[in-house]
Amino acid sequence: MEPCAVIGIGQTQHRARREDVSIPGLLREAAMRALSDAELTWKDIDAVVIGTAPDMFEGVMMPELFLADALGAAGKPISRIHTAGSVGGSTALVASHLIHARIHRCVLTLAFEKQSESDAMWALSPTIPFQPQLTAGAGGYFAPLIRAYMRRSGAPRHIGHLVAVKDRLNGVKNPYSHLKLPEIDLAKVEASPMLWDPIRHLDTCPSSDGAVAMVLSDAAGAGRTPRPPAWIHGGAMRSEPVMFAGRDQVNPRAGIDCATDVFAQASIRNPRRDLDVAEIYVPFSWFEPMWLENLGFCEPGEGWKLTEAGVTALDGDLPINPSGGVLCTNPIGASGMLRFAEAALQVRGMAGEHQVDGARKALGHAYGGGSQFFAMWIVGSDPP
Amino acid sequence: MARLDRKNSPRRIAVVAFAQLPNVRRDTEHEETELVLPVVNAALEAARLTRADIGFTCSGSSDFLLGRPFSFVSALDALAPWPPASESHVEMDGAWALYEAWVRLQCGDVDTALVYAYGKSSLGDLRDVLAQQLDPYYLAPLVPDSISLAALQARALLDAGGCSERDLAEIASRSRRAALDNPYAQVRKQSDVEELLAQPYLVAPLRKHDCPPISDGACAVVLAAEPAAHRCSERPAFITGMDHRIEAHSLGARDLTRSSSTRTAAEHAGATGRFDLAELHAPFTHQEIILRRALGLAPDVEINPSGGALAANPMMVAGLARIGEAAMRLSRGAGRRGIAHATSGPCLQQNLVCVLETD
Numbered sequence: 124m125e126p127c128a129v130i131g132i133g134q135t136q137h138r139a140r141r142e143d144v145s146i147p148g149l150l151r152e153a154a155m156r157a158l159s160d161a162e163l164t165w166k167d168i169d170a171v172v173i174g175t176a177p178d179m180f181e182g183v184m185m186p187e188l189f190l191a192d193a194l195g196a197a198g199k200p201i202s203r204i205h206t207a208g209s210v211g212g213s214t215a216l217v218a219s220h221l222i223h224a225r226i227h228r229c230v231l232t233l234a235f236e237k238q239s240e241s242d243a244m245w246a247l248s249p250t251i252p253f254q255p256q257l258t259a260g261a262g263g264y265f266a267p268l269i270r271a272y273m274r275r276s277g278a279p280r281h282i283g284h285l286v287a288v289k290d291r292l293n294g295v296k297n298p299y300s301h302l303k304l305p306e307i308d309l310a311k312v313e314a315s316p317m318l319w320d321p322i323r324h325l326d327t328c329p330s331s332d333g334a335v336a337m338v339l340s341d342a343a344g345a346g347r348t349p350r351p352p353a354w355i356h357g358g359a360m361r362s363e364p365v366m367f368a369g370r371d372q373v374n375p376r377a378g379i380d381c382a383t384d385v386f387a388q389a390s391i392r393n394p395r396r397d398l399d400v401a402e403i404y405v406p407f408s409w410f411e412p413m414w415l416e417n418l419g420f421c422e423p424g425e426g427w428k429l430t431e432a433g434v435t436a437l438d439g440d441l442p443i444n445p446s447g448g449v450l451c452t453n454p455i456g457a458s459g460m461l462r463f464a465e466a467a468l469q470v471r472g473m474a475g476e477h478q479v480d481g482a483r484k485a486l487g488h489a490y491g492g493g494s495q496f497f498a499m500w501i502v503g504s505d506p507p
Numbered sequence: 508m509a510r511l512d513r514k515n516s517p518r519r520i521a522v523v524a525f526a527q528l529p530n531v532r533r534d535t536e537h538e539e540t541e542l543v544l545p546v547v548n549a550a551l552e553a554a555r556l557t558r559a560d561i562g563f564t565c566s567g568s569s570d571f572l573l574g575r576p577f578s579f580v581s582a583l584d585a586l587a588p589w590p591p592a593s594e595s596h597v598e599m600d601g602a603w604a605l606y607e608a609w610v611r612l613q614c615g616d617v618d619t620a621l622v623y624a625y626g627k628s629s630l631g632d633l634r635d636v637l638a639q640q641l642d643p644y645y646l647a648p649l650v651p652d653s654i655s656l657a658a659l660q661a662r663a664l665l666d667a668g669g670c671s672e673r674d675l676a677e678i679a680s681r682s683r684r685a686a687l688d689n690p691y692a693q694v695r696k697q698s699d700v701e702e703l704l705a706q707p708y709l710v711a712p713l714r715k716h717d718c719p720p721i722s723d724g725a726c727a728v729v730l731a732a733e734p735a736a737h738r739c740s741e742r743p744a745f746i747t748g749m750d751h752r753i754e755a756h757s758l759g760a761r762d763l764t765r766s767s768s769t770r771t772a773a774e775h776a777g778a779t780g781r782f783d784l785a786e787l788h789a790p791f792t793h794q795e796i797i798l799r800r801a802l803g804l805a806p807d808v809e810i811n812p813s814g815g816a817l818a819a820n821p822m823m824v825a826g827l828a829r830i831g832e833a834a835m836r837l838s839r840g841a842g843r844r845g846i847a848h849a850t851s852g853p854c855l856q857q858n859l860v861c862v863l864e865t866d
Contacts (some may be wrong), residue, residue, distance in 0.1 A: 124614050145644060177576030178598065182646075184571035184639040185598055188852040189756045197755045198771060201857070202607065203599040205570075207577055213595055217607060224613035225517075240643075250576045363591040364584045377591035384593075494578050495591075 124436070127222040128345035128352035129467040131338030137301035137452040140239040141332035146181060147193030149334045150235050154194065156233070157336035159176055160169025162349050165195035166339070170226035174214030174234040175202040175456035179246035181237055183502025194233070205427050207439075208404065209360070210234065210490025211335070211459025212498030215487075216358045228341045234461075235334035236454035241381045242331060243455060257335075259408065264329060266319035269409040271373045273321065278427035280321060284312040287407035287450060289324045289436055294447025296437075296476035301331045301452040326408040333454030335461050338490065342506070353467035353502040356484070363495045369377060372494045378417040381497040386419070389501035394486070395420050398501075400442045400469045400479040401486040402462040411435060414488065437477065445469070445477040459489025463500055470504045509753030518562040520612050521689060521736040522838075522863065524554035525831030527726035532821035533629040534723035539568075539578055542625045542725040543585035550621070550727035554739040558587060561729075562617025564594040565608045567601035567624040568823050571636055594619070600624065601726065601827030602751075602788075602849030602859050608730055609749055618735045625725035626823035633721050635820070640852060642756060653853065654718055658710040660854045661793040663711055667764045669800075672712060675792040675861045679716035681748040686814025693720050693819040713807060716817075719790040724821030726828045744834035744845070744863040750775035751849075751859035758854060766837060769801035769848065771859040778802060783842025784809040786829035788849045790816040796833040797855065812836060826850065830861050837865045 137140070141149055150173075158164060172196050178184050187203040194201065206213040211234040220234035236243075244260045272278065291307045294300035307325065316323040342395070345352040361381035362369060370376070380476025382394075391397040405411045413427030420441065421429055429435055436441035444450075446465040449458050466487035468474040474482075483504040490497050526549035528542065543566075548581040551557060564586060579596045585834055586592055589783025590748040597603045608620035633653035659723050664670055677712035681701050698716065706714045731740065736743040752768035752775075761767075773779075785808050789795035795810065804810070810816075816825045826849025833847040844864045849856040 124616070177570050179570060179576045181643070182639070183643045184636070186643075187599075188640050188753075188856055189642040189646075190855070192755050192757065192760075196753050198752060198768070200751050201753050202603055203598050204595065204753075205579070206594075206596050207580060217595060217610075220607075220610050220614055224610050224615075226610055227611065246576050251575060251581075284655045289652060312729070339687065358591055360595060361591040362588055362594040364586070364588050365580060367582055367587075369589065375591075376589075380591050384605060492577065495580075497591075 124223040125225045125356045126341055126342045127219045129337050129347055130340045130348040130352045131157040131163065131466055132464045133157030133160060134299050134335040134461065134464065135333045137299055137331045137333035139330060141237065146186065146237050149173040149192055149332060150233055151235055153334040154231060154233060155424045157499060159340050160350065161338040163338060167229050168231045170200040170230050171196045172202050172204065172214055172218040172230060172232045174210040174460065176210055176236055176407060177246055179241065180243050180455065181240045184232065189384055191338040203314065206491060207496045208455065208460050209489040209496040209498040210491065211457050212487065212489030213360055214458055215337060215463045216360060216498055216500065219339055219355055220430065223340055229344055230339045231336060231430055232339060233334060233336040233455040236456040237332045238330045238454065239332050240383065260317040262322055262383060265407055266322050268372050268494065272409065274415050274423040275373065276427055281309065282412060282427045282430055283321060283326050283408035284309050285311045285430055286411040288306060290444050290450040291475055292449045293437055293445050294451030297446050300447045301329050302412060311428055322407050324377055328406040328449045328453040329473050331452050331454040333452060333457050335457045335464050335465055351423040351471045354506045356501040356507045357385040357454045358500040359384040359428065373413065374417050374423060374496045376495045377495055381499050385458045385499045385501055391501065394418065397484065398486050399484055400445060401488065402444055402446060402465040404449055404462055404490050405444060406453065409448060411443055439465050442479045443472065445479055459498060462489055463487035469504045470502050508694055514854060518613055518615060519733045520609055520730055521745045522728055522830065522834035523731045523736055523739035524550045524729040525742050525835050526550040526553065527691050527828055527831065530722040530723050530724040530821055532693065532721060534627060539582035539625060540584045543582045543623055546727040547621065547623055550729050554729040556619060556729065557737060561619050561621045562593065563608055563611045563620045564592055565604040565622055566596050567604040567827065568615050568626060569598060569777045571639055572626050572630065572822055574630055592825045596705045600823050600832055600849050603828055605728055605827055606751060606859060607752060609746060611820050612730060612732050613849050618657065618732045620654050620730040621727065622730065622827065623727040624824045625866050627723045628721045628822045629739035631725050642830045650846050654710050654713065656853045657791045658713045661712050661791065663795050664797065669764055670793060670796050673700065673704060674796065675717050676700045677790040677797050679703055682811055682814050682817040685812055686818035689813050689818065689864040690860050692814040693722050695818065713791065717792040719816050719820035722819045722821040724819065726824050726831055728827060728831050740838060742865050743836045744837040745866055746861060747864050748778065753857040756856060762799065766797050766801040766855050766858060767800055769860065772858055772860040773802050776862050778846055778860050782808050782844050782846050784812055784832040784833060784836055784845045786811055786813060786847045788816050788826045788829045790820050794855055802846065826859065834863050835865055
């Protein structure tokens with residue numbers, strides 16, 4: 124396989140409503156920043172791979188068709204990926220395959236969501252024959268899984284709130300972050316309204332308009348690029364079924380298998396020791412300890428202890444979501460790619476105020492559906 | 508710039524199995540999982556493989572057709588993905604899922620891939636549903652339906668002297684006749700050209716026979732790299748080149764009488780020289796003429812022996828079915844070299860070209 128590296132990264136200013144731009148305008152903001160980072164132009168791009176969550180979120184069917192012009196794709200290949208919440212991660216992986224397979228030398232990959240153009244809560248709550256209706260959006264789906272986790276692990280109730288505070292304080296250091304809550308503390312989270320027990324208002328992610336773009340290149344391009352590249356050391360996707368009694372949605376097998384695969388590709392034997400930082404998909408605060416266990420950073424039942432001990436803080440020995448994560452910024456279709464891009468920024472040493480000192484190897488993680496779709500990559504400062 | 512100087516020669520990857528449902532005007536009995544399950548089972552059986560043998564799976568479908576988000580999530584259960592599968596999905600015609608799987612196999616670490624697509628075009632008013640593909644700020648609010656847009660293209664081609672209405676009727680007649688030999692096709696009959704020309708316009712200059720039927724369907728394809736391909740098929744249809752391209756979205760920015768993206772894709776796919784047969788995803792009669800010219804097909808190439816999209820046009824499926832139909836004909840010995848094509852978007856905006864060859 125041809126080595127593949129991230130040589131350009133761009134993201135938008137994320138906000139609840141980006142009424143100053145259209146969908147194409149939002150995507151171009153991210154794409155131009157990624158091209159500028161790589162010091163390339165539209166002409167240097169061989170192909171475009173774009174991802175976004177369900178088309179109902181904007182009310183445009185297959186939006187890549189009308190976006191082709193704005194993305195400089197006319198005359199080029201463009202593919203559109205949709206794998207539920209993991210889509211941002213899957214999209215980056217599909218783009219990397221075009222390089223690994225030596226089909227193209229330089230690929231632009233993007234992901235976006237402009238939630239203000241429609242109503243995600245409505246789009247997430249359809250009546251589907253033979254399935255219980257999900258009238259409370261994602262929070263209503265995931266709250267029972269969190270309660271199951273608390274029961275299994277014996278985690279005390281404040282653990283989720285600790286994550287909510289940590290990620291929001293990290294987000295203050297990220298200039299692109301949607302939520303900026305410098306005054307947040309444990310008492311404020313505990314006092315915020317209960318939405319879906321045990322998820323309080325400040326334990327949940329916002330609805331954001333935003334986009335992210337990356338320029339991926341082969342080894343020759345990475346050798347020429349003006350700024351440090353982030354080399355892809357491994358990438359994996361896993362999906363598990365909807366209707367299967369053997370599933371464990373609290374600690375899903377697809378997540379375990381995906382992590383095992385990507386760690387093997389990157390020769391990571393002990394993720395806690397071998398990885399310097401991880402950007403993982405935490406839309407509700409409790410998913411930090413849950414994913415720490417699922418990813419194998421610790422034994423089952425021990426994740427909340429890492430969170431409580433401050434191991435996952437920006438200055439801890441395993442910083443998780445130094446960007447502020449999904450809890451600060453959630454343009455749904457882009458949230459997964461933002462994790463992948465933030466992991467790459469860290470190993471390039473370009474994360475600014477939320478840079479983890481000396482980060483050389485990082486995990487980007489995304490999940491979707493009912494905790495059943497997973498996409499992950501490992502990026503490093505050195506070539507694989 | 509596409510990479511032409513490959514450091515390693517590309518892996519030889521073949522279509523080794525294809526299965527489809529009979530295409531029908533309105534399927535009222537099956538949801539996603541039930542549409543996909545039989546074609547996945549049949550394709551795997553034909554390839555002498557089990558689910559556990561598959562290294563990568565990719566599917567194509569559209570939430571807007573089903574009128575619900577995450578439709579593909581339910582379809583995934585047809586795979587019974589346990590242990591969990593390495594799997595992806597495109598919100599596009601299944602032909603682009605096949606492209607993604609072909610690229611994945613080129614990476615060299617997996618040897619087989621399953622590709623499937625499903626679409627129920629009957630659930631909404633398809634002409635209006637497809638209008639939701641248009642630019643949401645400038646075009647979609649005008650609700651120009653899919654047939655009216657195709658009629659604009661047909662008018663441009665007629666006005667440019669690129670064809671006559673009789674040429675179009677002959678294409679419809681030939682497609683319906685070819686479909687008589689295809690038990691999965693939906694519009695299968697002898698239609699006399701004079702009778703067709705006597706029919707009223709649906710949207711001038713298009714008559715009903717110039718337009719595709721509304722179809723519900725599903726299909727699946729198995730891909731295998733050498734040497735596995737030879738265990739899965741007596742005569743695998745190797746993909747010797749594949750590429751896809753898109754054009755500007757705005758109809759005013761394009762010459763609708765030509766398909767520059769098809770031509771570019773064909774160049775990159777190495778689609779030159781002699782072909783025995785072509786399966787072109789031309790939902791409208793005039794689009795077959797545009798595509799034949801863009802591909803530079805010789806007059807003796809057999810076009811759409813399956814009946815093509817004029818005989819059955821399940822949305823998100825019909826493009827993948829073109830590749831499957833062409834490959835199976837080659838595997839049965841109907842020729843040695845074929846070309847398959849898929850399209851997406853209004854007036855042939857996006858096009859994929861796949862060259863298939865048997866040894």
